[in-house]
Amino acid sequence: MSVVLSVQNLVQHFPIAGSRSVVQAVNNVSFTVARGETLSLVGESGSGKTTVGRCILGLIDPTGGDISFHGEKIGKKHNVRSRGLRGKIQLVFQEPAESLDPRIRIGVTIGEPLRSLGEKREDRNKRVREIARRVGLSEDALYQYPAELSAGQQQRVGIARAIITDPELIVLDEPTSALDPTARAEIIDLLIRLQKELNTAYLFISHDLSTVRYLSHRVAVMYLGMIVEQGSAQDIFSRPRHPYSIGLLSSVLLPNPNLERRSEVSLQGEIPSPIDLPEGCYLASRCPFVEAECNARMPDADDIGGGHLVHCFKHRNVIDEEKATLDYFERFQEEAEKLLISGH
Amino acid sequence: MAENSAAGTILNIEGLNVSYPVYETDPVRALRGIDLKVREGEIIGLVGESGSGKTTLARSIMQLISRPGRVDSGRIEYDGRDLATLGEEELRALRGNDIAMVIPNPRTELNPLVTVGMQIANVARYHLSLPRKEAKKMAMAMLEAVQIPDPTRRFKAYPHELSGGMAQRVVMAIALICSPRFIISDDATSGLDVTVQTQVLELLQDLVQQQGASMLFITRDIGITAHYCHQVAIIYAGEIVELASTQNFFDNPQHPYSVMLLSAFSHNPKLRGLWTKVVDAALEGAAESGCYFAARCVRASDKCRAEHPDMREMTDAHSVRCHHPVER
Numbered sequence: 001m002s003v004v005l006s007v008q009n010l011v012q013h014f015p016i017a018g019s020r021s022v023v024q025a026v027n028n029v030s031f032t033v034a035r036g037e038t039l040s041l042v043g044e045s046g047s048g049k050t051t052v053g054r055c056i057l058g059l060i061d062p063t064g065g066d067i068s069f070h071g072e073k074i075g076k077k078h079n080v081r082s083r084g085l086r087g088k089i090q091l092v093f094q095e096p097a098e099s100l101d102p103r104i105r106i107g108v109t110i111g112e113p114l115r116s117l118g119e120k121r122e123d124r125n126k127r128v129r130e131i132a133r134r135v136g137l138s139e140d141a142l143y144q145y146p147a148e149l150s151a152g153q154q155q156r157v158g159i160a161r162a163i164i165t166d167p168e169l170i171v172l173d174e175p176t177s178a179l180d181p182t183a184r185a186e187i188i189d190l191l192i193r194l195q196k197e198l199n200t201a202y203l204f205i206s207h208d209l210s211t212v213r214y215l216s217h218r219v220a221v222m223y224l225g226m227i228v229e230q231g232s233a234q235d236i237f238s239r240p241r242h243p244y245s246i247g248l249l250s251s252v253l254l255p256n257p258n259l260e261r262r263s264e265v266s267l268q269g270e271i272p273s274p275i276d277l278p279e280g281c282y283l284a285s286r287c288p289f290v291e292a293e294c295n296a297r298m299p300d301a302d303d304i305g306g307g308h309l310v311h312c313f314k315h316r317n318v319i320d321e322e323k324a325t326l327d328y329f330e331r332f333q334e335e336a337e338k339l340l341i342s343g344h
Numbered sequence: 345m346a347e348n349s350a351a352g353t354i355l356n357i358e359g360l361n362v363s364y365p366v367y368e369t370d371p372v373r374a375l376r377g378i379d380l381k382v383r384e385g386e387i388i389g390l391v392g393e394s395g396s397g398k399t400t401l402a403r404s405i406m407q408l409i410s411r412p413g414r415v416d417s418g419r420i421e422y423d424g425r426d427l428a429t430l431g432e433e434e435l436r437a438l439r440g441n442d443i444a445m446v447i448p449n450p451r452t453e454l455n456p457l458v459t460v461g462m463q464i465a466n467v468a469r470y471h472l473s474l475p476r477k478e479a480k481k482m483a484m485a486m487l488e489a490v491q492i493p494d495p496t497r498r499f500k501a502y503p504h505e506l507s508g509g510m511a512q513r514v515v516m517a518i519a520l521i522c523s524p525r526f527i528i529s530d531d532a533t534s535g536l537d538v539t540v541q542t543q544v545l546e547l548l549q550d551l552v553q554q555q556g557a558s559m560l561f562i563t564r565d566i567g568i569t570a571h572y573c574h575q576v577a578i579i580y581a582g583e584i585v586e587l588a589s590t591q592n593f594f595d596n597p598q599h600p601y602s603v604m605l606l607s608a609f610s611h612n613p614k615l616r617g618l619w620t621k622v623v624d625a626a627l628e629g630a631a632e633s634g635c636y637f638a639a640r641c642v643r644a645s646d647k648c649r650a651e652h653p654d655m656r657e658m659t660d661a662h663s664v665r666c667h668h669p670v671e672r
């Protein structure tokens with residue numbers, strides 16, 4: 001598989017006005033995304049997901065580390081606004097309404113990225129109609145204003161605007177969290193279909209773990225600016241190794257009262273401040289497996305095969321404790337299928 | 345979760361209609377004939393999509409529908425008293441002492457200039473008429489009860505010094521300090537991260553159980569109701585379309601809208617295809633006669649478009665408002 005995006009040891013610190021301390025938003029993050037692949041970044045609010053996305057899009061200049069696109073470094077000189085790269089990396093936002101200009105007709109908004117690429121008007125209009133059809137927007141919608149569309153339709157516009165330049169990578173920052181369940185499911189289907197047709201790579205940022213389970217090939221779990229565990233979606237969801245991943249996954253409440261993932265690993269307490277991160281493992285203050293070593297230094301990545309990386313000294317003990325290696329999301333889907341097919 | 349059917353009714357809503365006038369067109373009918381009973385010690389989950397009327401129902405119970413919104417008809421009885429007959433003074437006492445509401449965005453709820461400990465203590469002073477010292481002691485105990493780490497230090501903290509999860513706990517401490525008998529949580533946990541959300545939900549559940557209180561738990565996340573509620577009520581376009589014990593609801597959801605919702609959460613396009621009808625957003629809400637869901641319903645018949653369905657009790661602890669409920 002050809003690697004589209006490679007991020008190595010990315011660090012992003014934000015200065016705090018009037019203070020010498022910094023917000024350590026991203027701490028030594030490494031991952032790759034291949035052609036046609038979806039890598040999901042999951043993790044709690046403030047864990048640095050959006051900041052990683054913004055670094056890739058060149059919206060901020062990273063404090064450290066390398067980002068390369070097809071092996072070529074992205075930086076101050078060579079970035080998404082440079083000639084060869086323009087339109088190759090696109091972004092879809094969380095709040096569709098906020099990302100669309102209320103005074104501009106939908107069709108114009110969708111064609112906007114082509115205009116900055118200098119395409120002629122007729123070509124642009126033809127392409128806009130073609131893309132609109134692709135994402136399921138009617139021809140009429142092109143002459144409407146954002147406020148006249150439902151939230152789901154607005155997000156289709158956001159996606160249309162992103163794919164119109166034939167990008168190789170799309171960063172999707174919580175594209176469905178503002179939507180009601182039905183609209184959300186439709187957008188997810190659309191994203192999956194488009195990826196199959198266009199072979200685009202997705203960096204999918206989300207809190208919604210059932211959606212992540214459903215559409216990702218690989219998953220990276222972030223905690224306080226670092227990726228604590230990454231691997232195939234199958235591995236992460238059925239055999240999570242890092243105590244934080246286990247805590248995160250067992251917190252998901254699936255709509256089935258009989259499926260409760262009672263985990264031995266319960267995370268207590270509050271998250272440390274990203275301004276004042278501990279010397280050792282960032283989870284140490286909340287982790288039931290903590291021992292002296294964990295407070296002394298941050299564990300390196302341990303490769304347990306198949307691209308499954310875990311940053312934890314104790315992950316072998318964790319797996320002993322966490323006997324339930326069941327993928328609850330899969331069981332939920334099986335049960336849902338039985339229930340919802342009957343009666344139709 | 346087993347339900348407590350012997351317990352008395354604490355809240356009884358009958359035929360509640362609430363609307364908001366809209367300039368130059370018909371008013372928005374936010375609630376249409378809501379009937380709902382909540383028993384003592386019971387947690388009832390209210391689930392529905394954006395705009396279905398959940399917050400309007402919560403504010404109606406609190407008697408906080410603000411103009412131009414108006415209650416067109418119906419009554420809300422709390423502990424045997426018709427809330428509409430109470431004066432402003434009585435209502436204020438009731439809101440502080442008996443009924444508490446927890447809402448999202450905890451930060452907007454808190455006064456940025458007062459330490460969180462004093463904000464909690466002030467509520468105790470005002471509503472429980474406690475002397476300053478007692479009130480502070482009680483506030484401290486409350487911070488411990490909602491499991492704020494390092495409560496002695498947090499007592500003196502200002503809201504901006506707290507994480508979202510901690511601020512939400514402070515708002516809960518304020519809501520719960522007077523040991524309310526009825527708690528309304530309006531989407532209160534949706535802004536929290538899942539691991540923190542679980543802690544907050546467990547906490548709410550424990551407090552409800554310990555104090556023998558009841559709770560109306562409003563959410564867009566049907567998954568939460570499966571694990572934390574005794575009963576589930578599904579609201580669509582301002583009316584309750586299905587009401588059942590949690591186990592009955594998830595074992596045998598019967599309203600096509602409920603099934604459509606569940607199919608959306610299943611992430612299975614085939615299942616969704618079975619229950620979802622693709623409709624033009626512009627046509628939605630057009631139906632004023634017949635079933636409000638008919639335009640989006642895969643089972644809709646001519647009868648559905650002509651005749652508005654009544655709520656029918658299908659089995660014990662399971663009612664559905666549908667001409668063609670799903671049978672298994």
Ligand SMILES: Nc1ncnc2c1ncn2[C@@H]1O[C@H](COP(=O)(O)OP(=O)(O)OP(=O)(O)O)[C@@H](O)[C@H]1O
Binds near residue numbers: 015024025045052
């Ligand atoms: N421009 C900035 N200046 C200072 N701090 C920032 C800035 N942008 C982000 N941060 C901080 O960096 C950390 C990571 O933020 P980020 O928005 O990347 O998190 P996230 O994982 O996307 O969270 P969410 O799930 O809430 O969107 C947070 O502590 C945040 O407060």
Ligand SMILES: Nc1ncnc2c1ncn2[C@@H]1O[C@H](COP(=O)(O)OP(=O)(O)OP(=O)(O)O)[C@@H](O)[C@H]1O
Binds near residue numbers: 393395412
């Ligand atoms: N102050 C108001 N003036 C006019 N219309 C209103 C007002 N408040 C609510 N509405 C309308 O009443 C209906 C119900 O709104 P409500 O806020 O109760 O829904 P909700 O279920 O709480 O939605 P959400 O999940 O988005 O919070 C909606 O159509 C809404 O637009």
Ligand SMILES: [Mg+2]
Binds near residue numbers: 049050051173
């Ligand atoms: Mg973000």
Ligand SMILES: [Mg+2]
Binds near residue numbers: 398399
């Ligand atoms: Mg609401």
